Amino acid sequence: MWNLLEYAAWVLSALFGVLMVADLIRIDMTYDSELLISSREGEIEATAERHEL
Amino acid sequence: MEDFTSTAAGTDRIRLARVLGPSHVWALGVGIVLVGEYMGWNFSVGKGGMIAGLMACWVAGLLYTCVAMIDSEVTSTVAAAGGQYAQAKHIVGPLMAFNVGLFLVMAYTMLEAANAITVGFLLDTVAGMQGQAGLNQQPFIVLSIMFLAWLNYRGVLATLTFNLVITAIAFIAIIALFVSVQFGASAVPLDFSAITSDPLPYGWVGIIASLHFGLWYYLGIEGTCQAAEEVRSPARSLPYGTMAGIMTLLIAATMTWYICSGLMPWEYLGQAGTPLFDAARVTGNTGLMVLLFVGTAFATLASANGCINDASRAWFSMSRDRYLPSWFGAVHPVYRTPYRAIVFLVPIALIFALGAPLDQVVTFSILSGLLGYTFMTFNMVMFRNKWPLGKIKRGYVHPFHPLPTIVLLVLCSTAYLAVFLGYGTQLSAMMCFYIVASLWFHFRRYKFVRRGDQFTMPWPKPEGY
Amino acid sequence: MAYEPPKQSFAGQIFDVITLLVLTIGALYIPLYLGLAGAAKVPNPIANPTWEALGQNATEQQQWAALGVTDAAAANDMITARFDYSFSWSALIVMAVLVIGYFVMVVRLSDREYREVIEERFGTKRR
Known part of the structure; x- marks a missing residue:
C-alpha cells in the first residue's frame, strides 16, 4: 500500500508543478510584462488612509 | 476590467487582492507557529532538562509578547506587503531593508523545509507502526511543498481559509489531549518526579542553552505583517490578529510542555521528532493517537503554507523595489498573487528539505528570525524618534515604551548566547553570509534602485533629516 | 535631480x-x-544498564514501554547522552564582534543611503 502511495505522491507532485509552470508561461505570453510588474507599494495608503493628523 | 485599478496617470495597474479579515491574520500567524508545539520545542528540554524547558517556554513567551507589541504598532502604520522589510526601508534605510528581507525569506523558507521534513518523518513513523520499515520519505516531502505552492499560486483567500480550518483543528487537538489526560484517559500516569530527582542536568547554563529551541514555540508569529497589503483593514486587523495569536500560543505552549513532560521521560522527550504525537502514543488511547496524528500533519501543513505565503511576499516586495530583479515583482492578473516569486522559491525549499538535516535547517531559521528581532529593537526606537507620537496617525500604540524594547534586546542577546552554545559554527557562517550579502547589495545591487521611490508612505519628513 | x-x-x-x-x-x-x-550529543553508556541504574522510576519505565522501548540497554545511549557546553572565551568574543559589527555596519551604510532617499523624496522641490 505504501509503495503505491509513494508513486501517487510523485505523480501528484509532478502534476502540481506542471500546472503552475504551464500557467506561468501562459500568463507571461498573454499579458504585457510591464503590466504584470506594475504593482506599487503604498497604493493602499494613498487611497484609503492618510496618516496625517 | 475589474481586476485592474486605474491610477491617476490613466495607466492600468494590477495589485494584490485585498480580501482578508482578522481571522485570516490569526490563521496566518498561529498557523505558521503552532507546528512549533508539535515538533522542535522539545529540543529545549534536551538542551537543559525539564525545568529549563518550561523556563525557556515562558522567557521566549515574554520575548515574543514584546515582538508582538512592537510589531503591531509599526505594522499598523507601515501597512505594506513585505512587513518588516517595508518597515526597515522607511525607518532605518535601504541596506537594512535588504537584510531584513533576506531574514524573512530565509527564516520562512527554512521553516517550510523543516515542515516538509517533518511530514516525511511522521508518515515514516506511521508506516513503521504498520510494519512497513524504511519508507521513502522524498515523494511526500516534495508533494507537500508542491501542493501548498500550488494553493498559494491560486489565490490568497482560499490559501488562508484553508489555513484557518487546519490550524483550528490542530489547536483543538492540543486542548483535547490536555483535557482527556486530566480526566484520566491515559493508561500511564503523569510523572514529574524528574523535576525533583534531576532538576537541572546541565546546571544553570542549561537554562540559557535551552532558550535556543524555546524560541521555536513562537517563531513566525511576526509573519502576520506580511499580509498587510491583502487585509481589508490593516490598521485594525493586524494588531488584533497578532495579539490574539500570541495569546493562543502562550496557552498552547504551556499545555504542551505540561502534557509532554508528564508523559515522557525527559531524556526521550529531548530528542523526539514528534513529541505531541508520542505523548498520545504513551496514553495508549487510539482515538487520541489518531487525533494527534491529524493535528501534527495539519500543523506542519499550515506552517509550510503560511511560510510559502510570507516568503513569497517578502521576495515580491524586494523585487518591486528592484532590490532583486524586477521580474519577480509581478502579480498574477487573475489570481492576484505574486506568482513568479512563489514558483521561484519552490526549488529553493526543495533543496533544503531534501538535502539538509532537520536541526541544521531549524537553526538556520531560528537565527534568521533572531536577527530580525534584534532589528526590531532599534527600529522601534528610531520610529518613535523620527516620527514622535502625534506626528503621524498610528493604528495602535503599544504601552510602556521603551520597556518592551529593552526587554527584547536583553532576551535577544541571551538567545545569541544560547545558539552559540553548541551551534557556534552555524552562527558564524550565517553572520558571514549576511555580511557578504550586505556588501554585495551596497556596492553592486543598489545602483539599480530608484532612490526617492522607495519611500512610499504619505508621511511628513522624518525628524533630524 | x-x-x-x-x-x-x-x-x-x-x-x-x-x-x-x-x-x-x-x-x-x-x-x-x-x-x-x-x-552532537555524546552518549556515555554505563555498564550493565538496568532501569534503576539509569535513574528511571516505575512510572517512567511504563512510559518507555509505551514508546516501544522495553529493554533498558536499548535506552542506555539515549538516557546518558549529554551536550558539551564547554566553550572558549575567544570564540565567544569573536562571535560578539561579528554580530555587533554586522549591525553597526548595516545601520551606518543604511543611514548613508537613507539620507539620499529622504533628500530625493522630500527635496526642496516637492515640499
Missing part, C-alpha cells in the same frame, strides 16, 4: 539571482561539508 538607475539586462538579472543563491546555499552547506556543524 533624481537619480536615474541603469536598466538591467535580462542576463544581468539572472546573474544576480544566481549570485544570491550560491551565497545562501554556501552558507548552509559549507559548515555541513566541513563537518563543523552542530552540537
Whole structure:
C-alpha cells in the first residue's frame, strides 16, 4: 500500500508543478510584462488612509 | 476590467487582492507557529532538562509578547506587503531593508523545509507502526511543498481559509489531549518526579542553552505583517490578529510542555521528532493517537503554507523595489498573487528539505528570525524618534515604551548566547553570509534602485533629516 | 535631480539571482561539508544498564514501554547522552564582534543611503 502511495505522491507532485509552470508561461505570453510588474507599494495608503493628523 | 485599478496617470495597474479579515491574520500567524508545539520545542528540554524547558517556554513567551507589541504598532502604520522589510526601508534605510528581507525569506523558507521534513518523518513513523520499515520519505516531502505552492499560486483567500480550518483543528487537538489526560484517559500516569530527582542536568547554563529551541514555540508569529497589503483593514486587523495569536500560543505552549513532560521521560522527550504525537502514543488511547496524528500533519501543513505565503511576499516586495530583479515583482492578473516569486522559491525549499538535516535547517531559521528581532529593537526606537507620537496617525500604540524594547534586546542577546552554545559554527557562517550579502547589495545591487521611490508612505519628513 | 538607475539586462538579472543563491546555499552547506556543524550529543553508556541504574522510576519505565522501548540497554545511549557546553572565551568574543559589527555596519551604510532617499523624496522641490 505504501509503495503505491509513494508513486501517487510523485505523480501528484509532478502534476502540481506542471500546472503552475504551464500557467506561468501562459500568463507571461498573454499579458504585457510591464503590466504584470506594475504593482506599487503604498497604493493602499494613498487611497484609503492618510496618516496625517 | 475589474481586476485592474486605474491610477491617476490613466495607466492600468494590477495589485494584490485585498480580501482578508482578522481571522485570516490569526490563521496566518498561529498557523505558521503552532507546528512549533508539535515538533522542535522539545529540543529545549534536551538542551537543559525539564525545568529549563518550561523556563525557556515562558522567557521566549515574554520575548515574543514584546515582538508582538512592537510589531503591531509599526505594522499598523507601515501597512505594506513585505512587513518588516517595508518597515526597515522607511525607518532605518535601504541596506537594512535588504537584510531584513533576506531574514524573512530565509527564516520562512527554512521553516517550510523543516515542515516538509517533518511530514516525511511522521508518515515514516506511521508506516513503521504498520510494519512497513524504511519508507521513502522524498515523494511526500516534495508533494507537500508542491501542493501548498500550488494553493498559494491560486489565490490568497482560499490559501488562508484553508489555513484557518487546519490550524483550528490542530489547536483543538492540543486542548483535547490536555483535557482527556486530566480526566484520566491515559493508561500511564503523569510523572514529574524528574523535576525533583534531576532538576537541572546541565546546571544553570542549561537554562540559557535551552532558550535556543524555546524560541521555536513562537517563531513566525511576526509573519502576520506580511499580509498587510491583502487585509481589508490593516490598521485594525493586524494588531488584533497578532495579539490574539500570541495569546493562543502562550496557552498552547504551556499545555504542551505540561502534557509532554508528564508523559515522557525527559531524556526521550529531548530528542523526539514528534513529541505531541508520542505523548498520545504513551496514553495508549487510539482515538487520541489518531487525533494527534491529524493535528501534527495539519500543523506542519499550515506552517509550510503560511511560510510559502510570507516568503513569497517578502521576495515580491524586494523585487518591486528592484532590490532583486524586477521580474519577480509581478502579480498574477487573475489570481492576484505574486506568482513568479512563489514558483521561484519552490526549488529553493526543495533543496533544503531534501538535502539538509532537520536541526541544521531549524537553526538556520531560528537565527534568521533572531536577527530580525534584534532589528526590531532599534527600529522601534528610531520610529518613535523620527516620527514622535502625534506626528503621524498610528493604528495602535503599544504601552510602556521603551520597556518592551529593552526587554527584547536583553532576551535577544541571551538567545545569541544560547545558539552559540553548541551551534557556534552555524552562527558564524550565517553572520558571514549576511555580511557578504550586505556588501554585495551596497556596492553592486543598489545602483539599480530608484532612490526617492522607495519611500512610499504619505508621511511628513522624518525628524533630524 | 533624481537619480536615474541603469536598466538591467535580462542576463544581468539572472546573474544576480544566481549570485544570491550560491551565497545562501554556501552558507548552509559549507559548515555541513566541513563537518563543523552542530552540537552532537555524546552518549556515555554505563555498564550493565538496568532501569534503576539509569535513574528511571516505575512510572517512567511504563512510559518507555509505551514508546516501544522495553529493554533498558536499548535506552542506555539515549538516557546518558549529554551536550558539551564547554566553550572558549575567544570564540565567544569573536562571535560578539561579528554580530555587533554586522549591525553597526548595516545601520551606518543604511543611514548613508537613507539620507539620499529622504533628500530625493522630500527635496526642496516637492515640499
